[in-house]
Amino acid sequence: MAADKPTPSSNLDDDDYPAYTMGRAAEMLGTTPAFLRAIGEAKLIxxxxxxGGHRRYSRYQLRLATRARELVDQGTSVEAACRIIILEDQLEEARRINEQLRNGMSPDPQTDA
Known part of the structure; x- marks a missing residue:
């Protein structure tokens, strides 16, 4: 349905919209495309x-890449940094679900609507 299709302006508010090219993402992060490829190979993003087959990154992915860059800059290997961030993300999700359960809400977003 046409009414369900997002408008270009609604994409600006979507953290998951792949708006950034690899070159622009690397520039924004002050890193190299090779770093973005490395965290992609480590399955962080x-x-x-x-x-045309070109990589596109979302704001959410750029936040994860920023955290990875911080850890790598502190001396952590790329693989270890990615694992740390994945575990941090899983912990945050578990905390969110626990909070919802404590408040009597369903943790499944499909049933909250």
């Missing part, structure tokens, strides 16, 4: 691909 999986960029979406444009029709």
């Amino acid at each position: 999986v960029p979406l691909r444009s029709e």
